[in-house]
Amino acid sequence: MMLQSAVQRFYAVESCQEVAAKTYLLRFTAPEITCSVRPGQFVNILTGKDGAGPFLRRPFSIARIDGNSVEILFHVVGRGTVILSKKRSGDEIDVLGPLGQSFRVDADYDTAFFAAGGIGVASFPFLTDVLKKQGRHVETFLGWRNADQVYTTHLLNIHMATDDGSLGFHGNVVQLIEPFLDRKDFGKIKIFACGPTVMLRALSDLAKRKNICCEMSLEGQMACGVGICQGCPVERSHGSSKYALICKEGPTFISTDVHL
């Protein structure tokens, strides 16, 4: 059961730094989370209170754990992330987590291909650490709008694409990854992906054509993060019921199990 370890608590912020254009890395001390969290899980953070800031919590991927510390990586897009970006050492944040299902890291494959679009990169430092410990080979494919957004800390074997061609391959991450999927030297490949829906849809089609397993971390607007509000459905491609909840059955899904 995913919720056996979930807690709601106020945690002390250790630091919050801008690490790329409008992109922040916030670190907080949360031993109750680090003791059980697995890559792909998320936390639901209340950024505002008493009408200041958003009413609902906001979900954030856990970017990495380091001892008792949890790191989240986020792009400033609205009121909530503006508030978070201004947190300083000693400030408190209201966190519910860890939530959701982790990536299936123990599946049968030789090489893990990470595919991230923009801030979707937030899922991968943690996953890199775990797979490195397992002795798996990892190749990381990152797509950005432009070179200002790049964040690569703790990632391995990096290939980059930018929409404007300001760095690396001129194009998107799906175009970047495609030729690598045909190479025999990586053995059996499994793709782990996180990014905008349009990218995940294209990647999921590509993986299907190449008959490669693709596991995606989905984003969805949600309220509770624990399965009670039923607000974050994704359509199943098969199974007994029409929808799965992103917060509870996901956010990680095998691409052939859902319709994006």
Add this chain to the structure above:
Amino acid sequence: MEQKVKTSFTIRGAEFGNRVFVASGTFGYGDEVRELVDVNRLGGIFTKSLSWKMRSGNPPQRIVETASGMLNSIGLANIGVHAFIEQKLPYLRSLQTQILVNIAASSIQEFCDILELLEQQEGIAGYEINVSCPNVKEGGLNFGTDCSMTAEITKRLRTLTQKPLIIKLTPNVTHISEFARAVEDAGADAVSVINTLIGMAVDVKTRKPKLSTVTGGLSGPAMKPVALAKVYEVSQSVKIPIFGIGGIASVEDAVEFLLVGATAVQIGTMNFIDPAISVKIADGLMYYARENDISDIASLVGALDADVKFSVLQSWL
């Protein structure tokens, strides 16, 4: 020595330990958050609405955040009454709190079938009848905005159970008090006031509604003033107990609802932000009573110091 505060109350013989409940649709089937909140300290749990057959619910987008609240259009997604009895009721039955099953249906017969099936089960304290969901095409508001239909459903269900029968009313009518009176006359033991307000939100870039069903139901603190006025209106019109619902986020909010005439309160949307808030409010209500030398919470119910004749409400009461 700490002063003892009486928090319990009864409806049709069913005893409730305190006056704070969790609202239907905001607490799942009680098992999802068992690690995050001690549900045994609640007055009771109103379950997610149950229909005869499983319902998948509406397509995404189902929720939108709004100012101090949210819109939802879940569409009564639920596992169906049979799966509920098999998979959820055994756990709920093991709890020390009262279980009130919320029923939603698209015909009078379906309401009756569900209630009759539940009557054969142990561990259910009572029923809340949802004739007020704004997000389904059949049933829901079709029933809840038709006073004689609402009364008819109540009358039929009354013949099938001796347990508390609570009708959940919609605010999306001209005078909610007429509906409250109609269900009281038809034999309801209590009313829940209010379900969500119909609302909408638009994406100005795409010019599309943000919800897949165009409109949805507004909930959260944004609706609290409306809910308070509806509870007050109903309390001036009926003698049966009222469950006050609408954006309750603190002990003070709960006390406001009691003062305007609610016998008990249901915590809804705020469960999404703090899964333990209902227990915090239940505890806080006791501290509030102690601090104010109140020995029985009942003394707060309807204790508003106001004269309805000064209100615009009076003209239609």
